[in-house]
Amino acid sequence: MKKIDLKLIVIGCLTGLCIWLFINPKIQEVEKHIKDLFSQISSPALRSHYYDKASIRLAQNKQSLAAEISKGFHDFKTSSVKIKTWTKPGFEHTRKIVERRLLRLYIHNVEFRWILKPLMQQLYFPQMKWLWRRIEEVQNHTDNDFCHHALMAILCSAEPVYMQTLRSIVCPSISVEDSELSIAHIETVMTITPEDYALQS
Helix, strand or coil: CCCCCHHHHHHHHHHHHHHHHHHCCCHHHHHHHHHHHHCCCCCHHHHHHHHHHHHHHHCCCCHHHHHHHHHHHHCCCCCCCCCCCCCCCCHHHHHHHHHHHHHHHHHHCHHHHHHHHHHHHHCCCHHHHHHHHHHHHHHHHCCCCCCHHHHHHHHHHCCHHHHHHHHHHHCCCCCCCCCHHHHHHHHHHHHCCHHHHHHCC
């Protein structure tokens, strides 16, 4: 989905508010709506810029009135602004993502199987263990040369929960090509303890 231009949203809102002002000339209500809208902008500089633009529009280009309106905007406390910060995902969340990637790579990238196979002994989540056992069964009956269609057939005949949670691993809708750095990350997460993971920055 295309990112909506903030400038176009603001201009549209200002135009709509100015039209509404002519219909219902209560400038205090217009100011309140503008304050509520602009208080969602986390950048003080950008918020100040749009406050000045709104002041000029509301004052109909009368500088003295615009300055008075602008002062009221700038004195408004924007305590409702919350700046989102990145937080490190929990160990279990990270481990689940990595286990899914591990199995996906094993199924779809033959050249990585010899590196990834030893890590399968470290699988933690029951559904991932179940899928690995099915992979081993298929490999035992196909001389280690299997395709994901055989696994998909097994999923279709298994309990619905396995189809719901494992289909995107067996039959992904994204590219499964990875680099050596990705493999190294998988090895690190699969062999690290929750305590050591928490100590990492």
